[in-house]
Amino acid sequence: MHTAHPSISVIIPVGSLDPLLDAQLQALAEQDVDCPFDVLISDNAGDGRVSDHVASHPLRDRLQLTCVDASQQVGAAHARNRGAESASGDLLAFCDSDDVVHTSWLTTLVQKASSFDVVGTAVETVTLNSARALSWTPTTEPEKQGRTDFLPFAIGASMACWASVYRDLGGMDNRFRASQDVEFSWRAQLAGYTLGFSDEPVVAYRLRAELRPMLRQSFRLGFGFSKLRGIYRPQGCPALKVRRVASWWMALLLRNPLLPTSLTGMSRGHWLRAFVIRVGELRAGIRYGAIGW
Incomplete structure (x- = not known):
């Protein structure tokens, strides 16, 4: 059984100096957890702006805030791994720079981690997002949340x-540009580690509010998860059935955005998102053998 009062290192991968980072840091300063924790900003850009911001940040001492150079490779997985290498906490907690964790976030993770090796929680999208962004990306x-037809994540x-588990597994796989969290979770469970998930949404998750970034992210999601499915088929991950893929494309054709939203029940942004996801999914499915009969 893992300790109920671990030291914690919070790791935040940062691709550039995000103006939204300060809201996340303020939220971390308001955590109600009774365990000691520090915060590592893992700088994937390496241009000096993030490190300068951290060095002069008003919460630096309160959060034991440090900056880690993670500019050797591009990718959030690499940034998380570099942060983990520098972390001193027994438990590694991961969040993103553009979200806002609830006050109970760390407490929820610590409670769950007392019984499991890898843990996660649900997220909510109501707090930070506009009506348009919510219409584009409906929330599960x-x-x-955290479920697939193979293993949870x-x-x-x-x-x-737990830091010992993360390092034993070699961290996240930076060869994946999306679904690194899913891949890591699957690999952990296949290696015999346990995964626990709390359906209490304790993170305010920020959706893409502009069309092009949302579509780029959507393609990566479709491509990345289909690639993952193909790679993990030998481990028992079920293939995407041809009939199922065909039914998704048929549904898109029937609900095309030229028809009134009142008839389709789907905003045009939502339709475009679904279309781009399916394109990415199909491309990776063919390339990595994720589609089968």
Whole structure:
């Protein structure tokens, strides 16, 4: 059984100096956890702006805030791994720079981690997002988050892992540009580690509010998860059935954005997102053998 009062290192991968980072840091300063924790900003840009910002940050002492150079490779997985290498905490907690964790975030993770090796929580999208962004990217109900038809997973924006487990597994795989959290969770479970998930949404998750970034992210999601599915088929991950893929494309054709939204029940942004996801999914499915009969 893991300790109920671990020291914690919070790791935040940062691709550039994000103006939204300060809101996340303020939220971390308001945590109600009774365990000691520090915060590592893992700088994937390496241009000096992030490190300068951290060095002069008003919360630096309160959060034991430090900056880690993670500019050797591009990728959030690499940034998380570099942060983990520098972390001193027994438990590694991961969140993103553009979200805002709830006050109970770390407490929830610590409680769950007392019984599991890797843990995650649900997220909510109501707090930070506009009506338009919500219409483009509908949120999965908390009790259905972290699930796949193969193995469950911890969402990278709200997850924790015991440091010894994370290092034993070699961290996240930076060869994946999306679904690194899913891949890590699957690999951990296949290696015999346990995964726990709380359906209490304790992170305010920020959706893409501009169309092009949202579509780029959507393609990566479709491509990345289909690639992952193909790679893990030998380990028992079920293939995407041809009939199922065909039914998704048929549904898109029937609900095309030329028809009134009142008939399709789907905003045009939502339709475009679904279309781009399916394109990415199909390309990776063919390339990595994720589609089968």
